[in-house]
Amino acid sequence: MRRIGVTLGLMLVGACQQTGDGRDAAAVERRVVVGTLTGDPVAGARVFVQCKACHTIGADAVDTDGPNLYDVVDGPVAQRRPRFAYTAALQAMGGRWDAARLDAWLRAPQGLVPGTTMRFAGLSDAQQRADVIAYLATYRRDR
Ligand code: HEC
Structure with a gap:
């Protein structure tokens, strides 16, 4: 497997006011650095169309086929949504969804967590x- 030296973090810029759906008003100012790449949340919204088949993300939205993804970045793995039936496989991973973990997950969900019910081939x-x-x-609650 290719190893990527992942330095990552959230660079938070600007005042963080919440909008009605729990979204950060300074959303477009928020950038995520994964390895050497800087994520663009506007382009990410277009990628997220694929995720919408199974996920909502608004603060008050319900779980659907997958858990609502509100505040998932830096949140605990398989714990945020107590009413969602997470697999034992995902729960066993534990820890938090930092950007490196999310990157590995979104590249190949079944590769990171064999047995997960996230039936998504991954983003190459x-x-x-x-x-x-x-x-x-941009849907991360400030902590
Ligand atoms: C075909 C349905 C489906 C698609 C498409 C899908 N997911 Fe999922 N996702 C799931 C399911 C089901 C789970 C729960 C998996 C488990 O419990 O093993 C999940 C779990 C997750 C989790 C972990 C959540 C937590 O609370 O720990 C993240 C993060 C996630 N998905 C992100 C995404 C993103 C981003 C995309 C789009 C690039 C995406 N998913 C596409 C079904 C899907």
């Missing part, structure tokens, strides 16, 4: 992964 394009992670981060 690293820039698309960085973009969609940046989009997810």
Whole structure:
């Protein structure tokens, strides 16, 4: 497997006011760096169309085939949505969804967590992964 030295982080710029759906008003200012790539949340919103088949993301939205993804970036793996039936395989991974983890997950969900019910082939394009992670981060609650 290709190893990527992943340095990542969230660069937060600007005042963080919440909008009605729990989204950060300074969303477009928020960038996520995955490896050497900087994610663009606007491009990420277009990538997220593929995820919408199974996921909502608004603060008050319900779980559908997959768990609502509100505040998933840096959140605990398989714990945020207590009413969602996460697989034992995903729960066993534990830890948090930092950008490196999300990157590996979105590249190949079944590769990272054999037995997961996320039936999604994965995004082979690293820039698309960085973009969609940046989009997810616009729904990150400030902590
Ligand atoms: C075919 C349906 C489907 C698609 C498409 C899909 N997912 Fe999922 N996703 C799931 C399911 C089901 C789970 C729960 C998996 C488990 O419990 O093993 C999940 C779990 C997740 C999790 C972990 C959530 C948590 O609370 O720990 C993240 C993050 C995630 N998906 C992101 C995405 C993103 C981003 C996309 C689009 C690039 C996407 N998913 C596409 C069905 C899907």
